[in-house]
Amino acid sequence: VxxxxxxxxxVDREGELEIARSALDAGGxxxxxxxxxxxxxxxxxxxxxxxxxxxxxxxxxxxxQTVDTLRGALLHAWRQLIAPxxxxxxxxxxxxxxxxxxxxxxxxxxxxxxxERAVLVLEQVDHARGIDGAGLAALDQLARGEQTVIVITxxxxxxPWRRCDTLRKLRxxxxxxxxxxxxxxxxxxxxxxxxxxxxxxVQGLRSTLGQGTIQPDDAFSALAALA
Amino acid sequence: MSxxxxxxxxxxxLAAWFDSAAGWEVRAAELLAISLSLSTDELDELLRxxxxxxxxxxxADVLRALPVIESEASGLVCKATAAEAxxxxxxxxxxxxxxxxxxxxxxxxxxRRDAGLxxxxxxxFFDVRVAFYLAGxxxxxxxxxxxxxxxxxxxDGTTAARMWVTSMVLRQQRLLADHERELSxxxxxxxxxxxxxxxxxxxxxxxxxxxxxxxxxxVAEHLLAVLVRDRDLVRAxxxxxxxxxxxxxxxxxxxxxxxANTLAGLRLRDAHGPGEAIEDAVRLAKDNLxxxxxxxxxxxxxxxxxxxxxxxxxxxxxxxxxxxxAALMALADSLVPxxxxxxxxxxxxxxxxxxxxxxxxMLAETDRSARAIGDLAxxxxxxxxxxxxxxxxxxxxxxxxRPTAGPATRDAAEELSARVDAxxxxxxxxxxxxxxxx
Numbered sequence: 001v002x003x004x005x006x007x008x009x010x011v012d013r014e015g016e017l018e019i020a021r022s023a024l025d026a027g028g029x030x031x032x033x034x035x036x037x038x039x040x041x042x043x044x045x046x047x048x049x050x051x052x053x054x055x056x057x058x059x060x061x062x063x064x065q066t067v068d069t070l071r072g073a074l075l076h077a078w079r080q081l082i083a084p085x086x087x088x089x090x091x092x093x094x095x096x097x098x099x100x101x102x103x104x105x106x107x108x109x110x111x112x113x114x115x116e117r118a119v120l121v122l123e124q125v126d127h128a129r130g131i132d133g134a135g136l137a138a139l140d141q142l143a144r145g146e147q148t149v150i151v152i153t154x155x156x157x158x159x160p161w162r163r164c165d166t167l168r169k170l171r172x173x174x175x176x177x178x179x180x181x182x183x184x185x186x187x188x189x190x191x192x193x194x195x196x197x198x199x200x201x202v203q204g205l206r207s208t209l210g211q212g213t214i215q216p217d218d219a220f221s222a223l224a225a226l227a
Numbered sequence: 228m229s230x231x232x233x234x235x236x237x238x239x240x241l242a243a244w245f246d247s248a249a250g251w252e253v254r255a256a257e258l259l260a261i262s263l264s265l266s267t268d269e270l271d272e273l274l275r276x277x278x279x280x281x282x283x284x285x286x287a288d289v290l291r292a293l294p295v296i297e298s299e300a301s302g303l304v305c306k307a308t309a310a311e312a313x314x315x316x317x318x319x320x321x322x323x324x325x326x327x328x329x330x331x332x333x334x335x336x337x338x339r340r341d342a343g344l345x346x347x348x349x350x351x352f353f354d355v356r357v358a359f360y361l362a363g364x365x366x367x368x369x370x371x372x373x374x375x376x377x378x379x380x381x382x383d384g385t386t387a388a389r390m391w392v393t394s395m396v397l398r399q400q401r402l403l404a405d406h407e408r409e410l411s412x413x414x415x416x417x418x419x420x421x422x423x424x425x426x427x428x429x430x431x432x433x434x435x436x437x438x439x440x441x442x443x444x445x446v447a448e449h450l451l452a453v454l455v456r457d458r459d460l461v462r463a464x465x466x467x468x469x470x471x472x473x474x475x476x477x478x479x480x481x482x483x484x485x486x487a488n489t490l491a492g493l494r495l496r497d498a499h500g501p502g503e504a505i506e507d508a509v510r511l512a513k514d515n516l517x518x519x520x521x522x523x524x525x526x527x528x529x530x531x532x533x534x535x536x537x538x539x540x541x542x543x544x545x546x547x548x549x550x551x552x553a554a555l556m557a558l559a560d561s562l563v564p565x566x567x568x569x570x571x572x573x574x575x576x577x578x579x580x581x582x583x584x585x586x587x588x589m590l591a592e593t594d595r596s597a598r599a600i601g602d603l604a605x606x607x608x609x610x611x612x613x614x615x616x617x618x619x620x621x622x623x624x625x626x627x628x629r630p631t632a633g634p635a636t637r638d639a640a641e642e643l644s645a646r647v648d649a650x651x652x653x654x655x656x657x658x659x660x661x662x663x664x665x
Contacts, residue, residue: 063300077302133576218240225247
């Protein structure tokens with residue numbers, strides 16, 4: 001169940017996408033550290049697109065409405081694999097007492113049964129608090145063998161990712177530079193052919209986004225406004 | 228173009244989007260900004276009821292493509308970076324519609340709660356969500372319901388559930404600004420759990436400095452005791468005693484167990500040989516163990532089992548040669564099964580490692596070093612905090628140095644100690660390398 005990629009999401013993420021492409025070949029656990037506003041969900045869509053371009057199924061799991069958002073993301077992904085459709089609220093989803101390791105095992109069994117190797121992207125897994133030992137062990141279990149698990153975090157202060165045996169790489173998402181935002185703006189449906197109008201649009205973006213590096217969510221809002 | 232003037236509350240990039248968006252898009256974003264999440268059907272109903280807007284065909288796909296909206300398992304959500312400003316703008320522009328929308332959301336959650344849910348955990352979950360929406364309709368009722376949600380979490384995993392409630396309270400800070408004491412408590416709890424020690428001390432100190440006979444004060448006293456124990460044992464002990472007494476008076480069982488467990492640990496810290504402090508610790512830990520057994524929370528029970536075993540072991544060792552070696556062996560044999568049970572019953576890897584380390588210490592000191600190091604090495608396959616790993620290493624090193632340990636046991640202890648060293652040192656290097664290499 002892949003969400004569409006919008007033109008304004010394509011700002012300066014080649015480094016992260018290169019990591020994602022490596023992850024497709026290498027398997028294991030790959031962690032991209034992103035706090036609120038740093039474009040984690042847009043990157044998840046770009047990674048899903050890159051995976052599908054390589055002929056791989058990509059499953060994005062995310063559920064920040066649960067008490068345990070790692071469990072929520074795993075259940076979301078699992079449900080998409082076994083029965084795509086909207087989630088219904090209920091005890092089994094919200095507060096399931098099944099250990100997170102058992103949910104990971106169910107999910108791995110489903111992934112192992114897929115005709116093609118799937119890629120699992122988990123978003124906002126530490127939305128309310130850092131992931132504990134049991135959660136890290138579950139991710140390790142999921143990422144063993146040929147599975148590729150890409151985690152995009154919500155809060156990179158509270159989780160000791162280095163404790164995961166399968167961890168291949170950690171990378172913190174950065175802010176954007178203006179030249180990258182302007183490069184993306186050229187794909188806007190309203191990008192003018194006339195040089196004067198282009199200069200005016202660039203000035204408008206500079207005025208909106210200010211000096212220095214740019215928070216990704218700010219860039220996305222300003223770019224989307226061009227459409 | 229937007230159907231209203233650009234609100235002053237919005238930062239410039241968000242204002243640019245606001246100005247360019249269709250009116251129904253802005254209103255939909257505002258409704259999502261005050262919501263936790265909404266299905267498209269729920270959002271459609273709210274747009275019609277609150278704003279008398281009928282969204283155009285294909286509107287859900289349009290929304291999913293907006294830069295302020297995200298999709299997840301339960302439906303649509305507004306991005307955290309946009310939600311606060313959009314909600315504030317909505318509130319300022321149309322306070323009546325803002326209140327009506329919250330009242331409708333309260334009703335929606337109550338309908339969900341009452342829709343044949345059988346598990347107490349579900350009722351608790353929806354009550355907390357109701358508290359979230361009440362913040363925009365009745366802030367005092369919201370705070371009271373949030374407190375109940377925090378204090379009466381169902382089943383195991385209390386900290387995770389409390390952090391979830393806390394995250395919801397903090398998201399509504401603006402609407403709950405008249406309840407500063409309660410907000411200080413929730414900020415303090417969040418800072419405590421996430422390791423921002425100084426901020427937590429300040430926030431919880433504000434609650435403790437205005438004590439009331441309520442459960443929030445009892446929790447704050449206990450947490451503050453934990454935060455100050457390394458710098459002021461006397462104050463920590465005093466705070467913890469107050470937390471225990473207050474929890475007893477209020478029949479606040481879970482906090483009573485946690486605070487009494489901490490108090491037993493503080494009394495052990497205060498012990499220098501046989502005497503009142505150790506006896507106090509043993510009595511507290513014993514009483515607490517029977518309370519925790521009745522509660523049915525495996526992790527809480529495991530932690531109480533560890534403290535009880537540690538108190539009894541410390542009591543026996545404090546007697547030194549006055550304690551009969553055969554009696555020490557018998558004591559170890561009675562406590563080791565308790566620690567094994569604790570390891571098997573909980574999913575809390577931290578508790579498992581501490582229980583395993585204490586168990587190994589007892590076995591080694593009763594001349595069963597080979598079994599001690601074998602069991603400890605097996606438990607070390609679990610991940611744990613730096614503090615837990617250092618404890619495992621200390622016990623392994625102590626076993627290595629025991630004169631009665633055979634060569635194979637010493638080798639095994641040396642190997643385990645080296646494994647922990649490697650984990651502690653290379654993990655940090657690996658982390659840095661992974662973080663910096665790209």
